[in-house]
Amino acid sequence: MNSPNRTELTEALSDQWDALARLTDGLPEDRWRLPSPLPGWTVFDVLAHVVGTESMLLGEPTPEADTDLRELAHIHNGIGALNEKWIRSLRPLTGAELLERFRATADRRRAALTAMSDEAWQSPSESPVGTVPYARFMQVRLFDCWMHELDIADALGLTVDEGGPRADIAFAEMVPTIGRAVVKQAQAPDGSRITLTLTGAVPRQLHIAVNGRAELVDALDGPATAALDLPSGLFARLRGGRTTADAHLGEFTVTGDTELGGRVIRNLAFTL
Missing domain, CATH: 3.30.1050.10 (SCP2 sterol-binding domain)
Known part of the structure; x- marks a missing residue:
């Protein structure tokens, strides 16, 4: 697959955020707290991680940790510690409140991506795969969010559509x-x-x-x-x-x- 153009990628990201919102809409609180395939993370934590990363991309400051994260067995590196800070800061919310926060964050990200100049879209950005153009980072974001849709679906015992344009971009990462x-x-x-x-x-x-x-x-x-x-x-x-x-x-x-x-x-x- 060729790299998606800007319109294709931003539409895929928007669709992926909608898919995550649909998957978690109306969940009872006990279902939010089910363990996910990711060690140490519940369904709530998986979506909180997405909220945290997208909030960081909006320029929000990273919360301070309320404990020594080195004591947590599922954290292996600096990115893991960063993710955990956001998750722990959001855990006091109910599942419904987290979903509301996610939807608002996704809307802000859509607006930010629309307003971004072509120069900024291609500018160097720090990402999990190193310093790459911002466009490349967004491909990684799509992959991450797509995988987390599978994580949540598996935790809930639900089936989701695993094909289509979003899957094509995700597979291009794998x-x-x-x-x-x-x-x-x-x-x-x-x-x-x-x-x-x-x-x-x-x-x-x-x-x-x-x-x-x-x-x-x-x-x-x-x-x-x-x-x-x-x-x-x-x-x-x-x-x-x-x-x-x-x-x-x-x-x-x-x-x-x-x-x-x-x-x-x-x-x-x-x-x-």
């Missing part, structure tokens, strides 16, 4: 770096040829050739050493570190070199 998982984490040997066939909402066929380093290619120059077939939703959750392959035995198949394929599917995570 696919290009898959070579690292294949070589660094799964230890695929030189000469390996791997095909991942994704079915369901976001059908894809990914071919990876290992020649010194792993590269995504349009087609393999011979039979696949290992071939994996799995739903796109499971792929997204594995890449996002939300679950493990062993928790979904029977939902995917591995053919060819099953040992190599097993290592690949068990080492897809690149974020959590």
